[in-house]
Amino acid sequence: MAKLAEYERYMKYLCEALGHQDRHVGFSDYSRGLMLPIERKSVEPLAAHIDPGHVSAKHQSLHHLVADSEWSDVAVLGRVRDWVMAKLGRKSQFYWIVDDTGFPKKGTHSVGVARQYCGQLGKQDNCQVAVSLSLASERGSVPIDWRLYLPEVWAKDQRRRKKAGVPKEVKFQTKPQIALEQIGAAQAAGVAVGIVLADAGYGNETAWREALDEMGLEYCVGVQSVTTVWAAGTGPVAPKAKNKIGRPQTRWQRVADTTPLSVKGLAKTLTPQQWRTVQWREGTNEKLSSRFAAVRVRAAHRDEEGLRAPRAEQGLLIEWPVDQAEPTKYWLATLPADTPLVDLVKTAKMRWRIERDYQELKQEFGLSHYEGRGWRGFHHHATLCIAAYGFLLADRLKHRGFKKNSTRSKTATLPQDYTPRGSPTQATSRARFHRDVALSAGVRDRQPTRSMSILQRRE
Structure with missing residues (x-):
C-alpha cells in the first residue's frame, strides 16, 4: 500500500502539468496500465485490462488522452526529470546522454516513417526514429527530452504533415541539430x-x-576511425609576420609536406607501454574490461583551409581489445588533461545506460507499441511510457537491494465475453483508428536486464 500511496503522490505531481482536471484520471490509468505485466500495451489492451467491465468507454477515453488532448510533453517530462533527479543524487557526477532509437513500421502514413537506418534492426529499413536526451548518474538514468526526427521528405510534404498533425513550427532538422536544441533546453x-x-x-x-x-x-x-587529428607537437603553424608587399596572413596554415593522421593511424603508432587493461563496471557474469590508450590531440577537420586560431587540445581515447586485429572504438573528450585513464574509460562507457533504458522502455513499458499515426499521439505515448518508467526507477533507487520482481502485480481478469475490437466475432468499424504493425523490440548490442518492479494495484 505504501507503493500505491507514493504512486498517487507522483501522479498528482505530474498531473499539475496537464492543465485540465478531466485529464488526470486518464493519465494515471494509462500510466498504471503501462506498468501491468501484459504483452501488448497499445490503447485497446490497456483499456481492456484497466477497466474490463467498460472496455469501449475506457478505450475512447484513453485514445482521446493520447491522440487528441493538448497537454505539454515538455512540461510533464520536466516533472518526471525533477522527481527522478532527487533520487539520482544531487551531488553525483551527472551525464547528459544523447542517442536515438528506431521503431520499425510498415506503410508510409505513420508520422515520420521513411526508409532510414534503424538501430533496432541494424540496417536501413522502413521506420520512425526519435532523438532523446537522458539525465544519468552512476545510480541510474531517465530520458528528459524526446522528439521525433522528421525526415526531409516528410518536412516538405504539406499534405502528409497536415494529416499527421505535425505542428507548423516543426521544420526539417538533422538529428545532431535536434540534440543541440534539447541540450540548450x-x-x-x-x-x-x-x-x-x-x-x-x-x-x-x-x-x-x-x-x-x-x-x-x-x-x-x-568518432569514426577516419577522423583526422594532429598528434602532440604537430599541427598548423601561426601566421607569418607581415611582409612589405601583399596582404598579411591572418590564418593558421598547414606546413608543406605535413598531414594529420586518422585516429586509427595514430593508434597504430603507439608503443605497447601506452596501452593498459582497464575494468569499468560489473557485467552480467563478470567485470567488463578491455585495453585502452589515451593521448592528447587537436582535431584537424578542414584546417587546410586555414584557421583563425588553433583548435584546443583534447583527449583521444582508443579501445583496442587484445583479441582484435585493430582498434574497435574511438572517443574525443574535453575532460581535464590530468583525468586518470580509468575515469576517462568509465565516462565513455557510461553511455550503456541509455541502451538499457531503451530496452526496458520497449520491452516492459510498451514504448514501441503505439499504433496511431499522428505526431501528438507518438509523443504523448512516449511521455506516458517515460513517466511510468520514471516512477519505478525512482522507487528502485529509493529501495536499493530489494528484489525487482517481488512486487509484480497480477493481470486484471477480462470478462468472459470480451473480444478484441476488429475480431471476426465483433464487427466494430476500424476506420476511426489507424493501426500499423509495431515489431517487438530488439536488442542492439545491449546488456541483458532483469525486469523492473511493477506497481501493486488496490483490490
Missing part, C-alpha cells in the same frame, strides 16, 4: 550540468562538438 531549464555523451553519429560532426564547447559543456563522444 536542458541548460535553460537549470538541469544539473552533465558531461555530454554520444556515439559517432553525433560526435563525428566537428561543428557539433564545437557547439558544445561554445555552450561551455564538457563532452566525451564517439
Whole structure:
C-alpha cells in the first residue's frame, strides 16, 4: 500500500502539468496500465485490462488522452526529470546522454516513417526514429527530452504533415541539430550540468562538438576511425609576420609536406607501454574490461583551409581489445588533461545506460507499441511510457537491494465475453483508428536486464 500511496503522490505531481482536471484520471490509468505485466500495451489492451467491465468507454477515453488532448510533453517530462533527479543524487557526477532509437513500421502514413537506418534492426529499413536526451548518474538514468526526427521528405510534404498533425513550427532538422536544441533546453531549464555523451553519429560532426564547447559543456563522444587529428607537437603553424608587399596572413596554415593522421593511424603508432587493461563496471557474469590508450590531440577537420586560431587540445581515447586485429572504438573528450585513464574509460562507457533504458522502455513499458499515426499521439505515448518508467526507477533507487520482481502485480481478469475490437466475432468499424504493425523490440548490442518492479494495484 505504501507503493500505491507514493504512486498517487507522483501522479498528482505530474498531473499539475496537464492543465485540465478531466485529464488526470486518464493519465494515471494509462500510466498504471503501462506498468501491468501484459504483452501488448497499445490503447485497446490497456483499456481492456484497466477497466474490463467498460472496455469501449475506457478505450475512447484513453485514445482521446493520447491522440487528441493538448497537454505539454515538455512540461510533464520536466516533472518526471525533477522527481527522478532527487533520487539520482544531487551531488553525483551527472551525464547528459544523447542517442536515438528506431521503431520499425510498415506503410508510409505513420508520422515520420521513411526508409532510414534503424538501430533496432541494424540496417536501413522502413521506420520512425526519435532523438532523446537522458539525465544519468552512476545510480541510474531517465530520458528528459524526446522528439521525433522528421525526415526531409516528410518536412516538405504539406499534405502528409497536415494529416499527421505535425505542428507548423516543426521544420526539417538533422538529428545532431535536434540534440543541440534539447541540450540548450536542458541548460535553460537549470538541469544539473552533465558531461555530454554520444556515439559517432553525433560526435563525428566537428561543428557539433564545437557547439558544445561554445555552450561551455564538457563532452566525451564517439568518432569514426577516419577522423583526422594532429598528434602532440604537430599541427598548423601561426601566421607569418607581415611582409612589405601583399596582404598579411591572418590564418593558421598547414606546413608543406605535413598531414594529420586518422585516429586509427595514430593508434597504430603507439608503443605497447601506452596501452593498459582497464575494468569499468560489473557485467552480467563478470567485470567488463578491455585495453585502452589515451593521448592528447587537436582535431584537424578542414584546417587546410586555414584557421583563425588553433583548435584546443583534447583527449583521444582508443579501445583496442587484445583479441582484435585493430582498434574497435574511438572517443574525443574535453575532460581535464590530468583525468586518470580509468575515469576517462568509465565516462565513455557510461553511455550503456541509455541502451538499457531503451530496452526496458520497449520491452516492459510498451514504448514501441503505439499504433496511431499522428505526431501528438507518438509523443504523448512516449511521455506516458517515460513517466511510468520514471516512477519505478525512482522507487528502485529509493529501495536499493530489494528484489525487482517481488512486487509484480497480477493481470486484471477480462470478462468472459470480451473480444478484441476488429475480431471476426465483433464487427466494430476500424476506420476511426489507424493501426500499423509495431515489431517487438530488439536488442542492439545491449546488456541483458532483469525486469523492473511493477506497481501493486488496490483490490
